Amino acid sequence: MNRWRYLLGKIGWAVFTILFVLVLNFFLFRVLPGDAARAGIRDPRLKKEAIEAIRVRFGLDKPVINCFESLNPVKFGSCGVNPLDTQFFIYVKNLLHGEMGISFHSNRPVADILVERLWNTILLIGAGQVLSVLVGVIFGVFAAWKARTKIDYGSLIISLVAWSLPTFWLGIILLFWGSNNGLPIGGMQTPGMSSQPFFVRAGDILSHMFLPTLTYTIVYMGEYMLIMRSSLLDVLSEDYILTAKAKGLNTFQILKDHALKNAMLPLVTVIAINLGFTMAGAVQIESVFSWPGLGGAIYEAVNRRDFPVLQGAFLLIAIGVIAANLLADLTYSYLDPRVQSE
Amino acid sequence: MKRILALAMTIAFLLAACGPSGGGGGTVRIGWAGSPDTLNVGAAVLTEAYTIFELVYDSIYELNLDGSFSLALAESVERSDDGLVYTYKLHKGVEFSDGKPLTAKDVKFTYDFYKAHEDFPYLNAYTAYIESTEAPDDYTVVVTLSEAIPNIESQLVYMYVLPEHIWAQYAEGAAATEFENVEMIGSGPFQMVEYKPNEFVHLKANKSHFLQPPKVDEVIFQTFESQDVLVQALKSGQVDMITEMPATAVESLKSDPNIKVVTGAPFAPGVSDIIFNQVSAENCPTDAGGLCTGHPALQDRNVRLALSHATDKQKLVDVILLGYGALGTTLIPDGLGMWYNNTIKDYSFDVAEANRILDEAGYKDSDGDGVREMPDGSRPLTFRLQWPSDSIDAPRMAEMLAEMWKEVGVATEPSAVDPDALTAACCPAFDFDIILWGWGSDPDPSLLLGVMTSAEISTGSSESGYSNPEYDALYDQQSTELDLQKRIAIVHQMQQIVFDDVVYIIPYYEQAIQAYRVDRFSGWLTDFPKVELSDTSSLVVIEAVK
Numbered sequence: 001m002n003r004w005r006y007l008l009g010k011i012g013w014a015v016f017t018i019l020f021v022l023v024l025n026f027f028l029f030r031v032l033p034g035d036a037a038r039a040g041i042r043d044p045r046l047k048k049e050a051i052e053a054i055r056v057r058f059g060l061d062k063p064v065i066n067c068f069e070s071l072n073p074v075k076f077g078s079c080g081v082n083p084l085d086t087q088f089f090i091y092v093k094n095l096l097h098g099e100m101g102i103s104f105h106s107n108r109p110v111a112d113i114l115v116e117r118l119w120n121t122i123l124l125i126g127a128g129q130v131l132s133v134l135v136g137v138i139f140g141v142f143a144a145w146k147a148r149t150k151i152d153y154g155s156l157i158i159s160l161v162a163w164s165l166p167t168f169w170l171g172i173i174l175l176f177w178g179s180n181n182g183l184p185i186g187g188m189q190t191p192g193m194s195s196q197p198f199f200v201r202a203g204d205i206l207s208h209m210f211l212p213t214l215t216y217t218i219v220y221m222g223e224y225m226l227i228m229r230s231s232l233l234d235v236l237s238e239d240y241i242l243t244a245k246a247k248g249l250n251t252f253q254i255l256k257d258h259a260l261k262n263a264m265l266p267l268v269t270v271i272a273i274n275l276g277f278t279m280a281g282a283v284q285i286e287s288v289f290s291w292p293g294l295g296g297a298i299y300e301a302v303n304r305r306d307f308p309v310l311q312g313a314f315l316l317i318a319i320g321v322i323a324a325n326l327l328a329d330l331t332y333s334y335l336d337p338r339v340q341s342e
Numbered sequence: 343m344k345r346i347l348a349l350a351m352t353i354a355f356l357l358a359a360c361g362p363s364g365g366g367g368g369t370v371r372i373g374w375a376g377s378p379d380t381l382n383v384g385a386a387v388l389t390e391a392y393t394i395f396e397l398v399y400d401s402i403y404e405l406n407l408d409g410s411f412s413l414a415l416a417e418s419v420e421r422s423d424d425g426l427v428y429t430y431k432l433h434k435g436v437e438f439s440d441g442k443p444l445t446a447k448d449v450k451f452t453y454d455f456y457k458a459h460e461d462f463p464y465l466n467a468y469t470a471y472i473e474s475t476e477a478p479d480d481y482t483v484v485v486t487l488s489e490a491i492p493n494i495e496s497q498l499v500y501m502y503v504l505p506e507h508i509w510a511q512y513a514e515g516a517a518a519t520e521f522e523n524v525e526m527i528g529s530g531p532f533q534m535v536e537y538k539p540n541e542f543v544h545l546k547a548n549k550s551h552f553l554q555p556p557k558v559d560e561v562i563f564q565t566f567e568s569q570d571v572l573v574q575a576l577k578s579g580q581v582d583m584i585t586e587m588p589a590t591a592v593e594s595l596k597s598d599p600n601i602k603v604v605t606g607a608p609f610a611p612g613v614s615d616i617i618f619n620q621v622s623a624e625n626c627p628t629d630a631g632g633l634c635t636g637h638p639a640l641q642d643r644n645v646r647l648a649l650s651h652a653t654d655k656q657k658l659v660d661v662i663l664l665g666y667g668a669l670g671t672t673l674i675p676d677g678l679g680m681w682y683n684n685t686i687k688d689y690s691f692d693v694a695e696a697n698r699i700l701d702e703a704g705y706k707d708s709d710g711d712g713v714r715e716m717p718d719g720s721r722p723l724t725f726r727l728q729w730p731s732d733s734i735d736a737p738r739m740a741e742m743l744a745e746m747w748k749e750v751g752v753a754t755e756p757s758a759v760d761p762d763a764l765t766a767a768c769c770p771a772f773d774f775d776i777i778l779w780g781w782g783s784d785p786d787p788s789l790l791l792g793v794m795t796s797a798e799i800s801t802g803s804s805e806s807g808y809s810n811p812e813y814d815a816l817y818d819q820q821s822t823e824l825d826l827q828k829r830i831a832i833v834h835q836m837q838q839i840v841f842d843d844v845v846y847i848i849p850y851y852e853q854a855i856q857a858y859r860v861d862r863f864s865g866w867l868t869d870f871p872k873v874e875l876s877d878t879s880s881l882v883v884i885e886a887v888k
Binding site: 033034035038043045046048050052053054056102105106107108116172176182184185186187188191192194286287288289292303305 | 369371373379380382385459460461462463464466467468516519520522535536538539540541542544560562564565566567568570571574575577578580631732760761762763765766767782784789801802
């Protein structure tokens with residue numbers, strides 16, 4: 001019973017947060033200065049009539065919401081307009097129909113763009129996360145187990161250095177190294193591969209993934225290692241570990257059955273938060289290696305005041321972060337039974 | 343880790359062995375730092391999109407590397423005596439990539455289509471003078487103009503002819519811009535194979551093109567996010583040519599025997615400008631949102647002239663562009679060839695002269711803080727100096743200008759501003775003092791000359807707020823002057839006027855820097871006044887190196 005109430009509470013909170021993001025998303029971008037119809041176009045060929053026609057095409061000629069013609073510069077308007085004739089309620093209505101609109105920049109449906117980009121990002125981040133967690137946890141356990149030995153200090157230094165490396169800089173260094181060793185340094189596939197058999201294409205994508213994934217792994221494994229090490233050290237100093245030792249269990253059994261599960265808690269939090277944020281946060285890696293991911297799409301969209309893409313992408317990221325947190329909460333309740341009884 | 347690396351290397355090696363590059367003519371891989379915004383011809387804005395259109399479509403005229411125009415789809419043209427009616431005879435036997443013939447009906451459909459859609463950002467503007475287009479038979483196109491204009495070529499050159507049988511169903515409303523056109527059925531020297539937005543554009547040769555059958559088999563444009571990565575991709579042989587690169591990399595590439603660097607005026611010549619807000623109170627476009635908060639001193643020619651004398655353009659070119667640029671005089675860049683007035687003698691870099699001018703005009707530093715004040719002492723000559731935050735060159739230029747102008751008692755408040763916010767502040771709001779920005783030019787000078795006319799103050803195209811009835815009259819005159827020599831004379835005179843009035847300081851015209859691998863393809867056109875290796879002209883003549 002408790003468990004269900006805990007679950008429902010968490011899910012309810014998640015839904016509320018998403019609704020809040022929905023509303024915030026809309027207004028956040030409209031308070032930016034600049035005209036979406038002119039953004040990215042600065043050319044005398046773009047006539048006044050064309051700007052007006054583009055505004056009409058994108059519905060930017062309608063009031064933002066009742067009482068407001070526009071938010072930057074703030075222009076008040078009639079409060080009596082039909083709400084369904086304002087940008088905000090059209091946006092809400094379309095979302096309810098599952099439509100995210102048409103990109104101002106590429107004139108493509110936002111959903112198409114985001115799905116395309118999201119898969120690319122998930123591929124990169126997924127591989128990077130799995131590798132960095134694996135490497136980080138193994139190093140962390142090893143270091144905690146061999147605490148205050150040369151192995152511990154050695155891996156501590158490596159992790160600290162790796163964690164503090166600027167992602168962008170590390171990416172460039174690896175890019176130079178990779179290009180001299182025949183590795184692809186840009187994009188996620190060799191053009192012209194679409195007619196090749198599946199395994200050749202998969203191999204092609206893997207070779208393109210190598211450098212960006214390596215960069216990601218190096219940067220994040222340090223963080224995971226440090227957290228794993230310190231939380232495991234905490235647990236290892238607990239009395240029940242001493243008891244376990246006294247019972248005559250060997251180190252492996254102590255780690256596996258008594259220490260690891262408890263020491264995982266802080267790591268799960270960090271992994272969950274990272275998962276959510278790296279969906280957008282891989283911008284640097286994506287831009288060094290020209291990876292066509294979500295981060296790059298957001299960066300472009302901000303520059304071009306591409307509201308529909310921004311709204312869609314931010315919604316997606318919000319859902320990602322919230323889902324990852326929800327997952328972390330649920331994992332908690334599994335790892336630590338005390339959580340659900342609170 | 344080693345094992346993963348070994349695996350990846352094996353895969354890469356396998357790929358190199360079974361990749362698509364094997365055919366007779368070969369595949370040219372071009373690296374660029376952009377990607378088309380859309381393949382929809384009407385909706386496109388970015389240069390990258392136009393580069394692809396240029397290869398996949400044909401139009402009535404084409405633009406040559408020396409800046410001249412020649413007939414492409416049309417084999418002959420006749421102009422009526424009043425200059426209003428142009429009759430084009432089309433080449434026979436031209437086919438679209440789906441096998442259907444290209445006829446005069448397609449041309450008529452296309453021109454009507456561009457004219458009907460006011461929301462096409464660029465192409466609609468080129469139809470401004472077209473009254474009607476008729477197709478009396480399959481190979482005759484009659485274009486009737488509303489006014490006799492001297493530059494019909496530059497109006498029609500970008501009006502790519504689309505297949506009516508594909509586009510007719512998207513001709514109305516929002517479909518016209520939402521149609522993604524990924525198959526790109528066109529008649530040009532290259533045809534679409536595959537397009538991945540922000541990744542690559544893969545084209546194959548149309549070996550039976552009526553005018554320019556390419557020698558290579560395929561062309562691939564691959565997107566890299568930065569110019570530095572482009573250089574690395576060229577060095578390591580992952581691409582055969584790059585369309586842009588930082589000037590700082592030129593020296594390192596020149597030492598590579600397999601790479602040749604090419605520099606020159608860009609195909610679409612660019613101009614960088616230092617914009618003075620000189621809009622007067624009576625010209626302030628308040629109806630269009632004009633705020634007109636510019637520093638009053640900038641309305642005084644003496645101040646603008648003094649700043650010109652205080653600006654060491656040669657130093658700007660040497661430091662910012664490492665010498666890869668030409669010294670500027672007016673908005674019309676040297677890359678426009680005959681339209682460029684090369685007789686203008688630039689203001690000398692002379693700090694003493696600048697100080698003398700300001701002293702005589704009454705701008706004195708009365709409180710001794712190193713900054714001059716207005717003649718009435720009301721406010722110091724401290725100018726807001728802004729630039730778009732996405733500019734690579736502007737921060738350094740701002741820093742150097744601040745140093746140079748300090749020597750003549752002028753202070754600056756530099757700041758980088760988000761490009762859209764800057765557009766909003768710029769024009770027609772005129773809520774700035776000085777902005778560092780730039781323009782890309784059309785092949786015809788009319789476009790950039792128009793920027794300085796009074797009529798554009800309220801539209802947002804005029805960034806200076808300059809207004810001169812004599813200049814406006816000359817502008818109208820040149821836009822209908824049919825005699826080429828007379829028109830050139832007027833265009834030159836207009837440049838002299840805006841130079842004398844110091845409407846802008848034009849620091850330089852930046853050069854294009856491109857590079858290619860000599861061990862892959864030969865025959866790139868590098869000996870022309872303009873450089874554009876990704877233009878059709880080069881891509882149809884290059885050959886694989888055996």
